Amino acid sequence: MNDYFIAVVDDDQHIRELVEAYLKKDHFRTVALATAEEALEQLRVDPPDMWVLDIMLPGMDGYEFCRRIRLEAEVPIIMISARDNEVDKILGLELGGDDYLVKPFSPRELVARIKRQLQRWYKMKTIEEGKQAAPVLQLDADQLQLAVEERRAFWCGEEVDVTSKEFALLQTLAERPNRAFARDELLTIVWGDDYFGSDRAVDHLVKRLRKKIELLPVEAVWGHGYRLRMDGGESQG
Template identity: 60%
Template sequence: MNHTIGLVEDDPNISDIVEAYLKKEGYVIQAVDTAEKAWKIFEQHSPDLWVLDIMLPGMDGYEFCKKVRQTSEVPIIIISAKDDEVDKILGLELGGDDYLTKPFSPRELVARVKRHLKRWQVMQPDVASSNQEETIESGDLLLNDAERKVYFKGQDIEVTTKEFEMLKILASQENRAFSREELLIKVWGEDYFGSDRAVDDLVKRLRKKMKDLPIETVWGHGYRLRNERKSS
């Protein structure tokens, strides 16, 4: 089945060029000119990857990226005329997986799309291994690796792919302090070039979803999951 790409770009010239190059590679394109339209598509059935402009009318690309990351880790490639380092860092910290500055080579964009889709496929649960049910338990936290399910204090918690991977790493080695760099490589991959503050953002989201989750900050280093007895 061909991958579907969501393209959010309000400049029709850029949108047409990008769409033509991606279609040539066999991708199905859902092109829109506002983040509001893109959000409706996301709520119905998200594409396999987003190519997202930042400067948009109404909701900007940063806000759209932030909203998507609340429930999904679908790859997002940001394209923007903003080339300041602070803009790139902001885009990556809000959940972007890549950042291309306009003007860019459409061929380079296609190459990055292929790379991120390949990584995304690797991150998905292995259907062949679903028959081997594995659970990881740490205090009130229970992870079902086969079903990619998380339970905390008996409640089913909805998590994204990266959130699950982070929990799995921490819970598999309770009380061990992982550095931010180590977690970044394990969760995002060795070729991720964004800031390690992405780790802090992911931990913040997990703490928000599970208020009493015993993830401890190891100051100047990283994080660990403290081993606790189950609450009665």
């Protein structure tokens, strides 16, 4: 656990120093940054294994920087903010955040959440790296293609840039087309059985995929979950 490198991004010096002190006590390597612009340079030069990211930052805000992180990496992100309303939390999740903690918070609680996210992330990486090579999983040559070994997705022959969670969801649905998966089931498959967040994370992931693949036939099953419909009809939900 102490091999992990964590970046703390907050314009409040006291919070940066407090969080760093608690993380170093647990032998994490850390870097403290006051702005998203500084963090963006860190992302380019020496990307950390995890981000603790404040939403209200001078210049580029935490939401935009979270989106930038997700363009390049699927590492855990815990967002922190004085804002305690559902809209802000949902937006943070939609942009790729893994957890959301409201200020003022207990540093011990934050460290506990960091450890939980890293354990889940490490478990997911271990599973992915341990998978044996598999052939290309292909459904309808002119639409969806998944190269499982390479973890690459293609739509109508064009490669689509997807994160590891987005690929995991696509693979799960594509391996059993037309089967309705419950949200809780997808949450366990994609995030792991120790994930303690809301099943709305599945909805946010589907929403992200629909933005990337506009005609993706992922259909919402009312009150249940989702399925990938392969009968040639239009997607609903």
